Amino acid sequence: MKNWRNRFSLAGCALALSAALIVTLSTPAAAATASISGKISACGVNQYYSTGRVNSLNQNAVTFKATSLGPCGSGSLSLGLRASSGVASSFAKTTVTNTSSVFRFKATNGASYISGGTFYLTASSPGACGGSCGSFTGTLTYSVPAG
Amino acid sequence: MIKRGTLIIGTAIALVVGSAGVSAAIADTGSPHVSPAIRQGDTSFYSQEQIPAAWTAATAAVPEPLPAGATYPKEAPPLLFGDGTSNNIYEQGLPEELATRWWRCAWIEYSQSGTAARDGKTAEVQKKLAKWKSFTAVEEFDGLQGYEEKMSALAQRLDESPLAAEFRLDCGPDVYNTGSEK
Numbered sequence: 001m002k003n004w005r006n007r008f009s010l011a012g013c014a015l016a017l018s019a020a021l022i023v024t025l026s027t028p029a030a031a032a033t034a035s036i037s038g039k040i041s042a043c044g045v046n047q048y049y050s051t052g053r054v055n056s057l058n059q060n061a062v063t064f065k066a067t068s069l070g071p072c073g074s075g076s077l078s079l080g081l082r083a084s085s086g087v088a089s090s091f092a093k094t095t096v097t098n099t100s101s102v103f104r105f106k107a108t109n110g111a112s113y114i115s116g117g118t119f120y121l122t123a124s125s126p127g128a129c130g131g132s133c134g135s136f137t138g139t140l141t142y143s144v145p146a147g
Numbered sequence: 148m149i150k151r152g153t154l155i156i157g158t159a160i161a162l163v164v165g166s167a168g169v170s171a172a173i174a175d176t177g178s179p180h181v182s183p184a185i186r187q188g189d190t191s192f193y194s195q196e197q198i199p200a201a202w203t204a205a206t207a208a209v210p211e212p213l214p215a216g217a218t219y220p221k222e223a224p225p226l227l228f229g230d231g232t233s234n235n236i237y238e239q240g241l242p243e244e245l246a247t248r249w250w251r252c253a254w255i256e257y258s259q260s261g262t263a264a265r266d267g268k269t270a271e272v273q274k275k276l277a278k279w280k281s282f283t284a285v286e287e288f289d290g291l292q293g294y295e296e297k298m299s300a301l302a303q304r305l306d307e308s309p310l311a312a313e314f315r316l317d318c319g320p321d322v323y324n325t326g327s328e329k
Binding site for chain 2: 030034038039041044045046047048049050051052053054055056057058082083084085115116117118120122
């Protein structure tokens with residue numbers, strides 16, 4: 001009886017360890033999120049934001065999910081990423097057109113990933129002209145394994 | 148005797164007044180300040196036209212010196228010229244952070260070139276780099292918290308040393324422009 005108990009507790013431990021391992025492996029450890037908000041005051045002006053953020057994987061996916069978009073003009077928001085190097089993989093863009101989808105940044109050189117290292121966010125909106133027209137809020141997710 | 152004493156007192160007064168004047172001049176010109184031209188709620192932005200002055204002010208405000216022989220470039224890094232048009236504005240804090248980044252890259256380059264090791268200054272470089280995260284222009288950004296740990300993890304994935312990986316990824320020519328010295 002004692003042996004069976006031991007065997008059951010050993011099996012239980014093994015199951016718990018396996019479950020923990022599966023959870024650990026399936027959760028991207030480096031993934032990071034940031035709440036972003038901004039206001040674009042003039043048509044076609046590119047705004048460069050000051051917060052540097054780090055993509056800590058070699059090949060990263062970066063996405064933006066808007067929770068609100070300015071009510072005027074086209075309602076679209078162009079977001080970009082700038083990094084320290086002029087290589088094309090450091091530049092990425094996405095156009096956010098609604099609050100229901102998750103928009104993924106695409107490297108302008110056609111690569112399927114964003115390189116690792118520090119990046120800065122840029123924003124512009126062709127249809128936002130003054131007042132509260134160009135305001136936006138949302139969540140930026142980065143350091144996600146590009147797949 | 149009286150004349151000599153008067154001379155000494157007079158000289159002392161002249162030195163005090165003179166040094167006060169120099170101090171005032173340094174205080175007036177040593178910390179140039181540029182007020183961002185664009186304000187949106189709680190956020191302020193520099194216009195493209197303000198960037199040269201903002202860059203000069205930002206480099207002057209970096210609290211630690213560059214390695215011997217290094218000087219900040221006269222022109223702001225290309226990242227502060229946006230997409231090449233004048234329709235770019237820059238949040239207050241970006242030129243300031245990029246100036247500290249330039250400082251950091253200069254120390255990493257000094258370290259990586261082997262000059263630091265030859266001069267027996269490897270430990271000094273490590274101490275300097277450790278100060279970066281406490282600079283005001285860096286400290287106030289949440290996104291850069293844990294920067295060194297994140298870059299070390301990335302370097303490990305790339306099978307490179309942390310400083311070599313950082314220099315390659317975060318000291319590119321859009322940020323660490325070394326072409327036009329002051």
